Amino acid sequence: MTTFKASQSPRQRVGRPQTTGPMTVAQIADAAVDKPLPFHLTAFDGSSTGLADSAIGAHLADHRGLTYVLTAPGDLGLARAYIAGDLEFSGVHPANLYPLLRAMADGLHLRRPALSEMASIARGLGLRALKPIGPPAQEAPPRWRRAIRGLRHSKSRDADAIHRHYDVSNTFYEYVLGPSMAYTCAVYPDQGASLEQAQEAKFKLVFDKLGLHEGERLLDIGCGWGSMVRYAARRGVRALGVTLSAEQAEWAQRAIDEEGLGDLAEVRFQDYRDVSEDGFDAISSIGLTEHIGVANYPSYFTELHQILRPGGRLLNHCITRPENNTAFRTAPFIDRYVFPDGELTGSGRIISIMQDIGFEVRHSENLREHYALTLRDWCHNLERNWEACVAEVGMATAKVWGLYMSASRLAFERNNIQLHQVLAVRPGPHGDSAVPLRPWWSG
Structure with a gap:
């Protein structure tokens, strides 16, 4: 050399x-x-x-x-x-x-x-x-082989993708996410805020943007471990959450019962397309849009528009691309090891589709720096609990999470991906939006 x-x-x-x-x-x-x-x-x-x-x-x-x-x-x-x-x-x-x-x-x-x-x-x-050799067991099959589970973003294939990522181990997620059990971008009031403070601030921001009041009804789609559902129920809101992860639903319902919120809150193991109720005052979709496929956005937002009452509000919170004209598919590592069949697009495309459906978009903001901080803190939790996490899910799976969360942190910092909250309303029959003249939330 x-x-x-x-x-x-x-x-x-x-x-x-x-x-x-x-x-x-x-x-x-x-x-x-x-x-x-x-x-x-x-x-x-x-x-x-x-x-x-x-x-x-x-x-x-x-x-x-x-x-x-x-x-x-x-x-x-x-x-x-x-x-x-x-x-x-x-x-x-x-x-x-x-x-x-x-x-x-x-x-x-x-x-x-x-x-x-x-x-x-x-x-x-x-x-x-x-000559190519077989990949590690943690890798999902290529997209063409996943077709055996149905067409991309069919109910069966979506359920399989969600199961692969979210049904790893509730105990593992407790180690990584901390007490909030929130697996979505937190909102940091300041640089010194803890992860738990930031997750509480996120739920408060969503709750306030939706303008929820005691006695009203909230549907939280892709509710995870029910953190938003329980936050709303503690404030007197009747909250229903749905998730395609059976383990999440079981954990969330148990947490609801332990808090004594059973008369106000419920989490179901259910596809959002199978929700039979309507007339909701508000809908929150926090970290779900990435999983449903861009081609399905029109039907997705149409479904939400139909089950939301006139004057009701929708808060869509999801990872986005910085532009609207690139391919939807995620990078090979993310697709095969983290979020099979996941797709991302720009906030402009999301907003356009929401408007075409009939929603009136009232506000949009980019929280990508907050997601970088969230991932930093999740990595710290994983490192602090490393031996327990490895014992729970195995070395290879723990390494997947460390790699993907570290890479995602860098991607948010470098503006390769973003996180947008889009607030919209279903206008009344005469165009009434039922919102104040100026933003009514803080944070």
Whole structure:
């Protein structure tokens, strides 16, 4: 290996070698980047490259990991190798890979290897190393294979996707989410607020935007563990929550009973499309729209419009893209390990569809910085309870959560994704919106 002199860089680094024979792992890595790796990489063949004095290191432990990386370039191959235990990191905790991912985002500059380099790689590895192998057990099947569960966003396929992500373990989620059991973006009153304070502030914001009063009726769609339902019921609102996760529904109903809220609150294991009641004063949809498919937005918002009374309000809270004209599908790692069949689009598209259905949009705000802070605190919870989480769900699943939450935090910070709350009303027959002249909430 050729080492650049210290005068060429304030940090010691390994340069791209000139070779005509089989390439080492380090040489393969160097062939794929324009600049040295922003961390120190070592491999099972004894080679190394990158910043030798970096506090963050990566070690490719075996041939299987190399095959994962080479046969699924990008985030999916790296995730497979990491989750399977073939790619190991040092200097960062598996519950919080944010420092590593930030270093990669700032300093990793990929390039396409030259044909001669690609030939050398293939010659050195052999065809066997380039033959795809089975992924870790935590990976969902590709989209085309999921069709056995029905068309995308059919009731059966949606139920399967929700089960895969949300029915991991209620105990695991208790460790990660904390007492609020809220798995959606919190709202931080200030930088020093705790996660619990921020989640309480989120529920207050939703409650106040919806203008709810004692005795009114709320439907919370995709209610999770019933946190919004219980918040509303404590204030005298009759609240119904529905979720496609049986484990969530069981946990939520038990929490309702323990608080003595059974006369006001209910959580059902039910698809929102099967809710038979109507005439609701308000509907909250907090973190559901990402799961239903953009093509289904018109039917989704039509359904909500029909079961909301005239003058009733809808608060739609969901992850969005910064633009409205890109592909809906999520990145391969998120699709295969986190939210199968998930789709994202811009807030403009969501608002347009809501308006076309007949909703009058009264307010929209972007809370992406708040979601970055929420994910930071979830990662801290995961790290603090790491051993218990691993005991509950296994090392591989715990690593999936640490990776995806760390990556999502960075994505919100860098404005790659956003979080929008959109407040709308179903106007009365003569256009009455029944809202005050100026915003009536704070926070």
